Amino acid sequence: xxxxxxxxxxxxxxxxxxxxxxxxxxxxxxxxxxxxxxxxxxxxxxxxxxxxxxxxxxxxxxxxxxxxxxxxxxxxxxxxxxxxxxxxxxxxxxxxxxxxxxxxxxxxxxxxxxxxxxxxxxxxxxxxxxxxxxxxxxxxxxxxxxxxxxxxxxxxxxxxxxxxxxxxxxxxxxxxxxxxxxxxxxxxxxxxxxxxxxxxxxxxxxxxxxxxxxxxx
Numbered sequence: 001x002x003x004x005x006x007x008x009x010x011x012x013x014x015x016x017x018x019x020x021x022x023x024x025x026x027x028x029x030x031x032x033x034x035x036x037x038x039x040x041x042x043x044x045x046x047x048x049x050x051x052x053x054x055x056x057x058x059x060x061x062x063x064x065x066x067x068x069x070x071x072x073x074x075x076x077x078x079x080x081x082x083x084x085x086x087x088x089x090x091x092x093x094x095x096x097x098x099x100x101x102x103x104x105x106x107x108x109x110x111x112x113x114x115x116x117x118x119x120x121x122x123x124x125x126x127x128x129x130x131x132x133x134x135x136x137x138x139x140x141x142x143x144x145x146x147x148x149x150x151x152x153x154x155x156x157x158x159x160x161x162x163x164x165x166x167x168x169x170x171x172x173x174x175x176x177x178x179x180x181x182x183x184x185x186x187x188x189x190x191x192x193x194x195x196x197x198x199x200x201x202x203x204x205x206x207x208x209x210x211x212x213x214x215x216x217x
Contacts, residue, residue: 049193058144072162079170088115093164093207157204164207
């Protein structure tokens with residue numbers, strides 16, 4: 001494991017969530033391998049996110065959502081010791097944007113929570129979604145639900161907020177660790193993917209608009 005960024009991640013005394021894996025031999029595993037191969041080959045990220053000819057959009061999206069969940073989780077893990085109830089009492093992206101938490105269980109109304117609390121709630125919530133066979137079916141031939149892309153849009157817009165918080169409030173930590181290029185690549189990959197398939201409301205992208213226009217256009 002020569003990547004210093006990953007060393008930093010895995011050497012921390014933190015329990016990282018198990019990755020949701022794709023079973024070898026399945027169509028989704030093959031798609032996952034193809035997506036990874038494109039990235040590893042240094043393919044232009046704008047091209048790497050495009051739906052391969054003859055492939056199903058839902059399968060392609062499912063593979064990427066799981067991958068982004070794993071990657072964003074790792075990125076947040078590297079700065080989490082500096083993201084505390086005291087340093088980040090509100091989940092925000094600068095003075096103009098505050099993100100409140102809402103779910104179907106405990107927080108039925110949008111509720112102000114600290115950034116670390118928001119992250120915990122978010123990662124648990126996404127993990128529950130991607131491990132739910134009714135939303136992310138793993139058996140070949142089991143159809144995706146009709147509201148699949150709607151569910152995915154919500155997951156991705158909330159994952160985007162992690163990038164917002166990390167870039168605006170903790171980027172000095174990322175730079176200090178020498179992980180800037182890695183995080184920027186993850187962000188660009190995410191951005192090109194969600195814009196390629198219109199999976200995030202443009203209003204959600206506003207907090208990083210200036211940075212994105214410098215980095216991705």
